[in-house]
Amino acid sequence: MAENKIPYKIYLDESEIPSKWYNLRADMKNKPAPLLNPGTHQPMTAAELEGVFCSELVAQELDNESRYIDIPEEIQNFYKMYRPAPLVRAYYLEKALGTPAKIYYKFEGNNTSGSHKLNSAIAQAYYAKKQGLKGVTTETGAGQWGTALSMACSYFDLDCKVYMVKVSYEQKPFRREVMRTYGASVTPSPSATTQVGQKILAEHPGTTGSLGCAISEAVEAAVTNEGYRYVLGSVLNQVLLHQSIIGLEAKAAMDKYGIKPDIIIGCAGGGSNLGGLIAPFMGEKLRGEADYRIIAVEPKSCPSFTRGVYAYDFADTGMVCPLAKMYTLGSDFIPAPNHAGGLRYHGMSPVLSQLYADGLMEATSVAQTEVFAAAEMFARVEGTLPAPESSHAIRAAIDEALKCKETGEEKTILFGLTGTGYFDMLAYEKYHDKKMTDYVPTDEELAVYRAKLPKID
Ligand SMILES: *Cc1c(COP(=O)(O)O)cnc(C)c1O
Numbered sequence: 001m002a003e004n005k006i007p008y009k010i011y012l013d014e015s016e017i018p019s020k021w022y023n024l025r026a027d028m029k030n031k032p033a034p035l036l037n038p039g040t041h042q043p044m045t046a047a048e049l050e051g052v053f054c055s056e057l058v059a060q061e062l063d064n065e066s067r068y069i070d071i072p073e074e075i076q077n078f079y080k081m082y083r084p085a086p087l088v089r090a091y092y093l094e095k096a097l098g099t100p101a102k103i104y105y106k107f108e109g110n111n112t113s114g115s116h117k118l119n120s121a122i123a124q125a126y127y128a129k130k131q132g133l134k135g136v137t138t139e140t141g142a143g144q145w146g147t148a149l150s151m152a153c154s155y156f157d158l159d160c161k162v163y164m165v166k167v168s169y170e171q172k173p174f175r176r177e178v179m180r181t182y183g184a185s186v187t188p189s190p191s192a193t194t195q196v197g198q199k200i201l202a203e204h205p206g207t208t209g210s211l212g213c214a215i216s217e218a219v220e221a222a223v224t225n226e227g228y229r230y231v232l233g234s235v236l237n238q239v240l241l242h243q244s245i246i247g248l249e250a251k252a253a254m255d256k257y258g259i260k261p262d263i264i265i266g267c268a269g270g271g272s273n274l275g276g277l278i279a280p281f282m283g284e285k286l287r288g289e290a291d292y293r294i295i296a297v298e299p300k301s302c303p304s305f306t307r308g309v310y311a312y313d314f315a316d317t318g319m320v321c322p323l324a325k326m327y328t329l330g331s332d333f334i335p336a337p338n339h340a341g342g343l344r345y346h347g348m349s350p351v352l353s354q355l356y357a358d359g360l361m362e363a364t365s366v367a368q369t370e371v372f373a374a375a376e377m378f379a380r381v382e383g384t385l386p387a388p389e390s391s392h393a394i395r396a397a398i399d400e401a402l403k404c405k406e407t408g409e410e411k412t413i414l415f416g417l418t419g420t421g422y423f424d425m426l427a428y429e430k431y432h433d434k435k436m437t438d439y440v441p442t443d444e445e446l447a448v449y450r451a452k453l454p455k456i457d
Helices: 055-062 072-080 091-097 117-128 144-155 166-171 173-181 193-201 212-222 238-257 273-287 348-355 367-383 388-407 422-432 443-450
Strands: 020-022 068-070 087-089 102-107 135-140 159-165 183-187 228-230 263-267 295-300 309-314 323-328 362-368 411-418
Touching: 020 238, 020 273, 020 348, 055 117, 055 193, 072 238, 087 238, 091 102, 091 238, 091 309, 091 367, 091 388, 102 238, 102 309, 102 388, 117 135, 117 144, 117 238, 135 144, 135 212, 144 159, 144 173, 159 166, 159 173, 159 212, 173 183, 183 212, 193 212, 212 228, 238 273, 238 348, 238 411, 263 273, 273 348, 273 411, 295 388, 309 348, 323 348, 348 388, 362 367, 362 388, 367 422, 388 411
Parallel strands: 102 411, 135 159, 135 228, 159 183, 263 295, 263 411, 295 362
Antiparallel strands: 020 068, 087 102, 309 323
């Protein structure tokens, strides 16, 4: 390794942290479909959206034209606490695989929340504060987004109400306590504190909740509490915009050494880390300046891209959110209870959905036992304990590197290592005890949820 000119970690200087986010939509010929009002099926206006979301974030959500958007100085200052994030050359993984491929990963787990979600949480909290709001509401599943938002709200002295999927609230007390440490209030969802929660509890007594339920409750809490707005950690255009910092930094680091990736890989839940990682590269691809193979990786148990349909669907179970056109499994879809690897949202970012529909990126799905095998190998050779979500990307990167081993091609692979897995040890335990199984939904099961998609003409 000594004679190799590429260091193990490529760090940018603090002064090289991007000062603008890149808005990929500006370069898309086919823009992502607009959000629709669930009652009228007409595109949501800014005024309608501002009842739920912060005004500046609504402007960003609807802005398909501005290529760059300035990152306010306060957000840049916060970014300096944990950015720039390193770009790592996975020399040890390459060696363990015996591949001629060159593997790089962008590591976003270097902050207390443990994932990339803080990049957007701090932006959303900033705009809420600037608008003079008292606080924000949100949902969280396993807790990464809630943790990131709690940190961001505490920095700007905003109240933060988190609706946490009940099963996680009960089984993952540690994330809950991190959120409370940062001053957030955490309510298990469904709860009796909202009308939609009461309705869901009456219809499904004993339910352990779902992301879709928690979103409905958080939205209701925002619109019924004076001085509150709702914020979301993925899927939305604004979130992909904030996450473009991942790709901008990765590209700047690669450019320093004249490295050009052939393949870019990211895990895809709602699409925010992948959308952020690929942003500047996809921009070049859209403008015809360069070409890259881009691969989204999702769980076989929640296969929105690979087995979903591209259609307008509800974002939440209570059907209070705007309709989004996206690759979806249907808003009632919940992955099987044995699914432990995250990435469990039924839909996908409208931006990525449009790019996928236009053939500009690929998608693949992987089984969770293969994912944990990749996670464990990665932890052992590269040192970092990866989040199960991130490990979907590791799995795909390893598989591509092994293909290079067969063909002898020296491809350059870049993947997103979105976070660390310290709070996911119950899932690792299942894997180690060989209690983890792979459940793949049947076509018949998926058809049941698909039949319930709203009819939009
Ligand atoms: C939330 C999360 C994801 C998935 O969300 P995206 O919006 O698809 O990026 C991936 N990795 C980690 C560590 C997460 O916390």
